Structures are given as structure tokens and as C-alpha cells.
Amino acid sequence: xxxxxxxxxxxxxxxxxxxxxxxxxxxxxxxxxxxxxxxxxxxxxxxxxxxxxxxxxxxxxxxxxxxxxxxxxxxxxxxxxxxxxxxxxxxxxxxxxxxxxxxxxxxxxxxxxxxxxxxxxxxxxxxxxxxxxxxxxxxxxxxxxxxxxxxxxxxxxxxxxxxxxxxxxxxxx
Amino acid sequence: xxxxxxxxxxxxxxxxxxxxxxxxxxxxxxxxxxxxxxxxxxxxxxxxxxxxxxxxxxxxxxxxxxxxxxxxxxxxxxxxxxxxxxxxxxxxxxxxxxxxxxxxxxxxxxxxxxxxxxxxxxxxxxxxxxxxxxxxxxxxxxxxxxxxxxxxxxxxxxxxxxxxxxxxxxxxxxxxxxxxxxxxxxxxxxxxxxxxxxxxxxxxxxxxxxxxxxxxxxxxxxxxxxxxxxxxxxxxxxxxxxxxxxxxxxxxxxxxxxxxxxxxxxxxxxxxxxxxxxxxxxxxxxxxxxxxxxxxxxxxxxxxxxxxxxxxxxxxxxxxxxxxxxxxxxxxxxxxxxxxxxxxxxxxxxxxxxxxxxxxxxxxxxxxxxxxxxxxxxxxxxxxxxxxxxxxxxxxxxxxxxxxxxxxxxxxxxxxxxxxxxxxxxxxxxxxxxxxxxxxxxxxxxxxxxxxxxxxxxxxxxxxxxxxxxxxxxxxxxxxxxxxxxxxxxxxxxxxxxxxxxxxxxxxxxxxxxxxxxxxxxxxxxxxxxxxxxxxxxxxxxxxxxxxxxxxxxxxxx
Numbered sequence: 001x002x003x004x005x006x007x008x009x010x011x012x013x014x015x016x017x018x019x020x021x022x023x024x025x026x027x028x029x030x031x032x033x034x035x036x037x038x039x040x041x042x043x044x045x046x047x048x049x050x051x052x053x054x055x056x057x058x059x060x061x062x063x064x065x066x067x068x069x070x071x072x073x074x075x076x077x078x079x080x081x082x083x084x085x086x087x088x089x090x091x092x093x094x095x096x097x098x099x100x101x102x103x104x105x106x107x108x109x110x111x112x113x114x115x116x117x118x119x120x121x122x123x124x125x126x127x128x129x130x131x132x133x134x135x136x137x138x139x140x141x142x143x144x145x146x147x148x149x150x151x152x153x154x155x156x157x158x159x160x161x162x163x164x165x166x167x168x169x170x171x172x173x
Numbered sequence: 174x175x176x177x178x179x180x181x182x183x184x185x186x187x188x189x190x191x192x193x194x195x196x197x198x199x200x201x202x203x204x205x206x207x208x209x210x211x212x213x214x215x216x217x218x219x220x221x222x223x224x225x226x227x228x229x230x231x232x233x234x235x236x237x238x239x240x241x242x243x244x245x246x247x248x249x250x251x252x253x254x255x256x257x258x259x260x261x262x263x264x265x266x267x268x269x270x271x272x273x274x275x276x277x278x279x280x281x282x283x284x285x286x287x288x289x290x291x292x293x294x295x296x297x298x299x300x301x302x303x304x305x306x307x308x309x310x311x312x313x314x315x316x317x318x319x320x321x322x323x324x325x326x327x328x329x330x331x332x333x334x335x336x337x338x339x340x341x342x343x344x345x346x347x348x349x350x351x352x353x354x355x356x357x358x359x360x361x362x363x364x365x366x367x368x369x370x371x372x373x374x375x376x377x378x379x380x381x382x383x384x385x386x387x388x389x390x391x392x393x394x395x396x397x398x399x400x401x402x403x404x405x406x407x408x409x410x411x412x413x414x415x416x417x418x419x420x421x422x423x424x425x426x427x428x429x430x431x432x433x434x435x436x437x438x439x440x441x442x443x444x445x446x447x448x449x450x451x452x453x454x455x456x457x458x459x460x461x462x463x464x465x466x467x468x469x470x471x472x473x474x475x476x477x478x479x480x481x482x483x484x485x486x487x488x489x490x491x492x493x494x495x496x497x498x499x500x501x502x503x504x505x506x507x508x509x510x511x512x513x514x515x516x517x518x519x520x521x522x523x524x525x526x527x528x529x530x531x532x533x534x535x536x537x538x539x540x541x542x543x544x545x546x547x548x549x550x551x552x553x554x555x556x557x558x559x560x561x562x563x564x565x566x567x568x569x570x571x572x573x574x575x576x577x578x579x580x581x582x583x584x585x586x587x588x589x590x591x592x593x594x595x596x597x598x599x600x601x602x603x604x605x606x607x608x609x610x611x612x613x614x615x616x617x618x619x620x621x622x623x624x625x626x627x628x629x630x631x632x633x634x635x636x637x638x639x640x641x642x643x644x645x646x647x648x649x650x651x652x653x654x655x656x657x658x659x660x661x662x663x664x665x666x667x668x669x670x671x672x673x674x675x676x677x678x679x680x681x682x683x684x685x686x687x688x689x690x691x692x693x694x695x696x697x698x699x700x701x702x703x704x705x706x707x708x709x710x711x712x713x714x715x716x717x718x719x720x721x722x723x724x725x726x727x728x729x730x731x
Contacts, residue, residue, distance in 0.1 A: 093188035095230075115177060130185060135189050137175070138190055142189075142194055145197060146201055149197060150202070153201060155202045155204070155205070156202065157202060158204075159206075164200070
């Protein structure tokens with residue numbers, strides 16, 4: 001049901017001259033958001049470039065719920081106008097990026113929500129948010145024993161006893 | 174649950190997990206095992222970056238191996254192998270792996286100073302009887318040398334980036350450069366080498382032709398300082414030298430005086446040591462370390478020897494040490510700074526800064542090392558709250574080296590290696606939370622003691638110590654020897670010795686003019702240090718021809 005909606009080009013009073021975008025979530029909620037808030041998303045930026053090329057603006061349909069989308073918008077609004085090094089296309093994997101206190105609080109959500117946010121961030125190509133989520137997920141298993149990891153990851157030990165005792169993937173000695 | 178994510182997101186998650194964590198994870202299930210195996214190169218490259226084994230997250234293995242050449246990494250075939258070897262090296266340093274003591278005898282047995290270039294595999298030494306030698310590291314052969322009559326006895330030398338600096342008697346410093354690195358017409362016009370340098374260079378090149386010019390130096394410049402200076406240090410490209418009032422900074426590339434810093438120590442203090450980083454000049458006086466901004470030339474900070482440090486750790490030297498280990502961990506235990514007898518850890522004798530210019534280490538005479546992590550945070554605040562003090566309970570600290578996140582201290586009783594952040598490379602079992610912001614300096618510091626041979630006691634005249642990413646080099650006295658210790662009045666032209674302590678070969682000392690100083694030499698030192706003398710104390714070390722280059726080598730892989 002790709003609804004073509006025309007978006008008013010007028011600016012929002014008191015909020016600079018950013019144009020508006022209409023985002024439609026998988027539960028069909030229409031969310032209006034300023035363009036420059038979402039410019040952190042490579043995916044949205046590419047869409048906007050498309051609009052400019054064709055002089056046609058339409059709603060952007062997204063494959064996740066409004067609950068998740070609002071969360072992502074909250075993130076983007078918080079960092080509006082900030083340059084984050086991790087968003088750079090050449091940025092290192094998130095392993096050593098700084099952990100921001102605000103992100104930690106922001107991502108203090110249940111595991112399922114965390115997975116949904118990282119997938120949404122991945123879809124929208126927001127590298128900094130993907131990184132923060134990845135760190136938060138890693139924190140769940142960091143420093144845990146193999147047995148504890150199985151419990152957290154919900155996996156069964158399917159090695160045979162012989163395999164378990166062969167140090168096939170020993171790296172740290 | 175993670176199975177629901179696309180592989181690239183799982184790899185992002187794994188990028189912040191330590192090698193131990195990855196090992197545990199790969200043992201969780203067949204699926205996880207095969208995920209790690211299938212993405213082995215990415216997973217272990219990311220881990221190498223996380224553990225700081227490589228600088229860029231996207232280095233190629235070839236680049237990484239080029240940077241970390243030589244024994245520990247020879248024949249590494251994969252990122253996993255690279256990580257394994259890097260971890261092994263850290264473990265070797267931490268007393269959990271292999272370390273061997275070696276002697277490099279080619280440079281001779283009267284070694285005074287040592288400078289090592291691991292990349293070029295060169296070891297530069299100056300000598301008690303004069304002369305300078307460049308030898309090859311393993312196999313240990315002489316590549317090049319300057320004669321005894323040319324380089325003065327006990328010459329200090331500095332090295333960096335292919336530039337070699339040593340002092341002449343007088344106000345001049347000779348600058349030489351690796352012969353293959355330049356053409357003669359690139360030499361600085363301001364202060365070209367003199368005829369003597371050129372003559373001796375020609376002779377030296379002829380004398381050492383057997384290894385195709387490897388390790389040969391040619392004269393680059395002769396820098397004459399405007400005043401007599403006492404201590405100097407070279408950190409490419411800047412040569413810093415200071416006396417009790419001024420410090421001069423030269424750029425060795427151009428030979429130009431680039432900066433003069435005034436009032437380097439307080440009145441009546443002596444310069445013991447100088448150090449520099451890209452942003453600061455550090456002058457270590459006995460009573461105060463002064464730090465100057467290179468940008469403004471102004472003093473930005475000082476650390477007084479009366480500093481009171483709240484956070485104090487002590488080396489537990491009485492703990493049981495393994496009998497035959499060359500290097501063994503030594504526990505550090507917190508002690509109450511407000512408790513116990515009044516304690517004065519002695520004058521400052523050396524200051525070193527990390528190569529990134531952020532962290533500072535100070536050595537004091539009587540068993541104490543001070544650490545300041547990220548010291549610039551305290552430029553306007555109280556530096557005391559940042560300090561960490563470690564008491565080694567081994568009197569007479571002699572030398573300090575700081576490189577590759579390790580600090581090595583030579584003391585009367587042996588060599589000590591501090592690893593500033595033991596969890597950083599995850600060789601310890603401490604939880605690896607790389608982002609824990611700590612206000613105190615080096616909360617995860619750890620200590621190892623080096624005991625190359627039990628039967629050799631350390632002579633207190635170790636004159637040089639250098640630390641590289643894989644080895645420690647030092648002047649190694651091969652037997653317990655005579656040490657003469659003399660006290661002088663200050664100011665007199667030709668002062669008569671006031672006290673002499675002698676350490677005989679049997680380990681007992683005779684201290685003739687210092688009343689009560691009998692027993693072993695350490696007591697004599699303690700006694701003399703404890704005397705309230707209104708005169709400078711000068712220690713004259715005895716010399717003997719039995720001091721080759723010693724080396725503790727951590728680079729051996731099992």
C-alpha cells in the first residue's frame with residue numbers, strides 16, 4: 001500500500017528551515033520529522049537526494065514498528081547537528097569507540113528491543129547507533145563463561161565430549 | 174538470540190569482545206564455532222585492533238607484520254596467529270610465559286650507554302674507556318665503530334629515527350645519521366660537521382666493510398650550545414639540553430636553535446634529568462620537576478618533591494617468588510598513606526613521558542615511583558589527586574625507562590617492570606572493560622621483578638636501561654664489585670673526599686670516614702643518604718672491565 005503523500009514544504013516555526021519528512025512505520029503510523037534530524041541516516045539521505053533529483057517528495061516506508069522508529073528518532077534528535085566520528089563511512093568497527101553515557105541510558109531496554117533497534121539502525125544506515133547497540137549487546141556476554149553464554153544466547157551445547165576437549169580454537173592459551 | 178541478526182551486525186557485536194571472550198564464545202555451540210571460524214580473519218583483525226596490537230582497524234596482515242617485524246611474528250600466517258603471538262608476547266612480559274637473559278658481548282665489556290633500534294636491529298653503545306660501537310642484534314656482531322680516542326669516556330648518547338647524538342668535551346654535540354639515509358648535500362648548512370668528524374668517518378667506513386655498510390653512520394652536524402649544559406635528551410627531531418638556568422632546543426634536521434626555556438629549576442636546585450614530548454619540556458631537579466609548554470615557553474606545572482600522595486601501593490617483595498623464573502609477577506598491595514612512620518622518598522632523579530606525551534613517570538631516590546596518567550588534566554588543578562605512588566622498598570633507584578606502556582626501573586635489588594594497564598591487552602584475568610573512566614592514575618597497574626640469575630647480585634652502578642616492545646637492555650655487571658663512594662664539599666676547587674664506602678667482592682663494605690657506616694653497602698648508602706649534609710653528594714662508581722650489554726628477551730614464542 002505505498003501511499004503517495006505530498007508533504008508541505010513550509011518550514012516549522014522556530015525550528016530553522018529544515019524541511020519535513022513523512023515516515024511510515026510497519027504498523028502504518030505516519031510520523032512527521034524534520035529532514036535534518038534524520039540526516040544521520042545514510043538511507044534517508046539517499047532518499048532525500050532522490051526527492052531532489054525527481055522534485056517529488058513522498059512518504060518513506062520503513063519495515064519496523066513506530067515504537068522502534070520513535071526510539072531511533074529520539075536518538076537522532078539527541079545528536080542533531082553533532083558530528084559523530086563513528087558515522088564516518090571509514091570508521092573502525094565499534095569495538096573501541098567511546099561509550100557515551102547518554103547512549104547507555106538510552107539503550108537500557110530489554111534484549112528484544114535492543115535487537116530491534118540495531119536492525120532498524122542497520123536498515124537506516126546509522127553507523128553510530130549500530131555501534132552503540134552492538135556494544136550494549138556485547139556487554140551482555142562480556143566476561144561470561146561459555147556456560148553462562150549458552151544461557152544468555154539460548155543455545156544448547158551440541159558438541160560431542162571429544163570435540164569439547166580438543167582445543168581447536170584456542171587463541172589465548 | 175543473536176542468530177536473528179545479519180552476520181555483519183554480529184561481527185560488529187564481536188568487535189568489542191576480547192580474545193578470551195571470543196574463545197569462550199566459539200565453544201558455546203557448533204553454530205557459534207563455525208561462525209567464528211567462517212569469519213576468522215575479520216574477527217581476529219578486529220580483536221587485534223581492540224587489544225591495541227594494530228593501529229588501524231583495517232590494516233592488512235602484511236602491513237601489521239611489517240610494523241611488527243622479527244622474531245615474535247616471524248611466520249605468522251593469519252590474524253588469529255598474529256593475535257596468539259601478540260598475546261604470548263604480553264604474557265612473556267607479565268611473567269606468565271618465557272623470558273631469557275642474554276648477554277651481548279660484541280660491544281665489549283665496558284659499556285656505559287645503550288641505544289637500541291629494533292626495526293634496524295641495531296644496538297649503539299658508548300664506553301667507559303671511550304669509543305662508540307654499533308652492533309647488530311642477533312646475531313651479535315660489530316657493524317661499525319668510532320675509536321676510543323675519538324669519543325670521550327662515559328659519553329652520553331641518544332638515538333632516534335636514524336639520528337645518533339653524542340657529546341664532545343665542551344659545549345658541542347655531534348649528530349650522526351645512518352649512512353644510507355641521506356646525501357651529503359642534505360646536511361644542514363647552519364652547523365655542518367667539522368673536519369675531525371669527516372676524517373674519523375672515512376676511517377671508520379673503511380675499517381668496517383664486511384657487512385656492506387649496514388649500521389654505518391656518517392656525520393650530519395656539529396651543534397654547539399651557547400652555554401655549558403648538563404643533561405640532554407633527543408626525541409626526533411628535537412635535541413634538548415639544559416643547565417641549571419636554561420634549556421635549549423635544537424632541530425637536528427636544520428641544526429637551528431628553535432627555543433630557549435628560562436628558569437628551568439628553582440634556585441639552588443640541580444638539573445638531574447631532562448625529557449621532552451611534542452608539547453612539553455620536562456626538567457627534573459632534585460626538589461622539583463618543572464614542566465614547560467613548548468608552544469609558549471612558559472612553565473605550566475611543577476611537581477614538588479614534598480608532594481603528598483594519597484594513593485600508595487607497595488611491592489610485596491617478601492612474597493614467594495618462583496625459584497628459577499627470570500621474570501615473575503610481584504603483587505602490589507595498597508598501603509595507608511596516612512599511617513606509619515614519616516616517609517621521605519628522596520629527591521627526584523628522573524622523569525619520563527609516554528611517547529604520546531600524556532602520561533608521566535617520576536623516579537625518586539629512595540624506593541618510590543610516581544605515576545601521573547593523562548597529567549595535562551591537572552595543569553590547572555591539584556596534581557596530587559592524580560598521582561599514584563608505588564614503593565618498591567628497594568633503596569637507591571638508579572634508572573628509569575618508559576616505552577610501549579611499560580616502565581622499567583633499575584634499583585639496587587634488581588629490575589622491575591611495570592605494565593601500566595595490565596587489562597589492556599587482556600593478559601590478566603581482570604575483566605576487560607576498556608572504557609571504564611577512572612580518575613586515578615593507572616588503576617590496573619601491575620609489577621614484575623626480573624632476576625636474571627640468582628647468584629648475581631646487582632651492582633648498583635647500572636648506568637643505562639632501555640626498553641623496547643620485546644626486550645630490556647641494560648648494562649650488566651657480571652660480578653659483584655668494588656664501589657667507591659665519595660662525599661665532597663660543595664664549592665671547593667679540589668675537594669678532599671669526606672667519606673668513602675667500599676663494597677668488597679665478599680659483599681661487605683668498609684666505610685672509612687663516615688662514622689658508623691659498616692655492614693653492607695646498602696646500609697652505607699642509607700646512612701649517607703640519611704645524613705643531613707649541607708653539601709652535594711657525589712657518587713663515584715668504580716669501574717671494571719666486566720660490563721657487557723645485558724638483555725632480557727621476551728620475544729621467544731613457544
